[in-house]
Amino acid sequence: MTVIEVGREDRGGLTLRQRWSHYLVLIYGVAMLLISINLRDSILYATVPYEDVRAGIRAFYPKGWLLDNEGDYVFRVRDMTRPDFKTTIQVQIIPISVDSTARNLLDNLLLTRAQIFGQYRQYPRAAFQLSDESSATAVNYTFVAGQDDPFLESFPTVVAGQDIVVLQREQAVIVTFQVSAERYDQLYPVFQTFLEDLDF
């Protein structure tokens, strides 16, 4: 006996198992994409923890940047692969008197840096809020940097920088970001991430 089914739709030949297989492939593809993006980001934006117990500073700085804590700062990191000015993030703590204000400090910074940097220009100062909602003062500036070695030839680079100044009791924390002016907008997120993770 032959049974003829009439009026039943052809479902394209996909079984339930096949259908779920399609779904899983799609999910797997999306997952792989997300993992890839994450891997890329973790390589590009990987950070390294840094802690200075004496100074009470804890931070995460970009992986592959050169760490230096032998100067008159708590620490400084530089991206040594940059072809022009080596992008720099620096944290410095300086003692201040109880009467000092952010303006006094920024004036001193201006006067000092104007003696050291060529064509140093400071732009209007603005209030800044850190990730822990504490208030700070931000100041942007530009200057011209060149080779220190007089026997080598290099064109000077215009550098853009930002100082974030926080007054705490009888000390001031100055977080500095300096980068080739051409790349300032491109690399500012790196500094923002650094500030978000900075704890002092």
Added chain:
Amino acid sequence: MINYIRSFKPFWKTLTFRRQGAFGVAVALLCLNGASGVIAQSDVLDLDRIKRATVFIMQARQNITAPIITCVGSGTLVSRDGLILTNAHNTVPNANCPGDLLIIALSVRPDEPPIPLYQAEIVQADEGLDLALIRIARTNDGRLVEPSTLALPFVSLAESDEPRLDTTLTIVGYPNIGDDAVADVRGTIIGFTAEPSGGNRSWIKTSAEIPGTMSGGGAYNQNGELIGVPTTAPVTPDSPESTCLTLQDTNGDGQANTSDNCIPIGGLINSLRPASFVRPLLRAASLGLGIEFLTASQQQQETTGSPTFSGLFFAPSVNEAGLPTTTIRSLPSGSTSLYLFFNYANMTSETVYELRATIDGILNPTFGLSPVRWSGGRDGGWYVGTSEQPLPNGLYDFTLFINGVASDSARLLVGPAEPAPSFSDIVFGVEDIQGNIAGNGFVLPVASTVSARFIYRNMVDGNAWAAIWVRGGAEIPGSRVEEAWTFGEQGTRTIRIQAPSGLLPGSYRLDLYIDNRLAATSNLTLAGAQDGRFARIFDDTHFTTADSVEEARTAAAINSFSAQTESIYALFDWQLLAPDTLWTVSWYIDDQLFFEQTLPWSASETGENFVMRITGRENIPDGTYRLELKLNNLLFGSQSARVGIGQLPIDRFSNTSGVQIIGTIFDTYTGSGISGAAIFIITEDYSAADFLRDWNQTQVFAEAITDRNGRFEINRLLQPEIQYSFVIVADGYLPITADGVQVTPDDETLDIPIYLTPG
């Protein structure tokens, strides 16, 4: 090795891109690992490095429109952070060089004139010795220079103070003020000139004829170490012998001519100030140490008349106190030393003096002295001498010049001579009951009787002889002995001076005459209380720390100070020390002299708490400090104290021996230089992998960044027998790493090409 690498260039162009990349890495590592035979070490003369360390110095005064150059000279970098050794006469402001700005020009390219790049300031200077140490402080556009950011080529001073006759020298400096590049002149050491300021080796004489603008540069031995500073001081511009060049319109009349200020240039130089004079100044300048006299500060002696020389006489030798052993009018053939003694008055450290010597009427530079600054006091006795070299027979004429004008002269015969009556070797002391002379010879305690013993030879009974005692330039009444000789042909004789109420403290001189001719003379200082046979002049020498001088006088003595001490006071008591008596203060750190000054005593005759203060640039560096107080080179007071760990920290950048590495980084594909690439040399304690994991500055021995042409210079010298790692990174290129890189000494700087592969 460099030629070997160059020979690969044609072959290089035949390679495909991928093979070029791989080969570039291989060549780079080969260059670094196989560096033997291409590397420089400072036990050979690295003239290129020396020339790069030689600077041209322009002293200028600020004007409304542009600086006006007032004086010029050469100088030499002696530290990587910009300390420059040069002369004082063209850097420290004075009547001839009144500028207040020092401009430093470097030879950026060895065959081109120097380019002004920096401004400098004076950190240490001795105007008499005509030496100064200046430090680069600003760029030429006025920006401050942080010394730690500088990594300039520099030279080291010779360790030995004993350069030998006939040693080959290379003198490096700038031959004129025009378009010439830094130059070198070769010569040999032909003699030494003695002065009281530094004994028999006060000046090194060279056969090289050195242009006047090279004054302040450097003279190097075959090891590339600086052994002397070519020094001459231009005489005043109004002197007939001066050379003065007009370069600028200084009076603003629209013309540059003789009515404008000119730049004085010295004549040919053949005198070098030895490196031993530089060392204390350099030590103090490097450590930032300064000494202040806070009690009866150094008396500024005013000069009232014109400078003069007088009373010239000769001696064959000097004793340990710098006094003539005897006086002579001739020297026997074969003699190897001769000293010309004379009195001077109204001299200043800006006075230029010169000694010209002729033998049988022919000028002989070996026994003369080119025009140099005066390094003595205002008034007193001085000598210029020569030793360790045979004096040819002949009639010697010596003429002294002051500021280019002949002052006084004397004549001496060297050759076969008949023995003549003589007195020599005067020694002072206190006589005991057996008639023995005791004491230290030239500084005796204040007493009522002082004895002098001398040797006499070839005397004939009946010769007229005299002994005259002098104090403060005047004969002591009643002290003169004048009689006929009755004591035989040769022997020793003792004479005395006595005052029942006691001799006054101060400086005395004994002159001995034979037949009205000065036969011998010597000086004596009476100071301090009697302590056995010796004088006790200084007491209770101690150190302390305090907030003020007044507080220091009562503060307790301290022998061990903490690190970071800002200043230290040194105090002592003194007794029976007459005003104007010359005394010497010497300061040592870790047994190395860093300050010495001889000056006339200007406080009261007896007193307590003479105060000096030692200060550092920020703090006093760790070390063991010693203060010595002397009269006539004899020690009368000493005290030591420790600061911090009691030892100077090691300066890891002070080494000038090792291998210089320079090079260029190329793109393997385009062959063009890569700018902004970073080259790291990792210390022997870490590998390249360690560094790429940690990226920590503490692991870095040296680093460099390439310029726009891909050129780089490693800012520290690599030491042979040490294994370094290399890491080279650049944006957009695959990094290069190498471990176990070791260099070996050779005679050339290593210049390596390195190829990076894009990736």
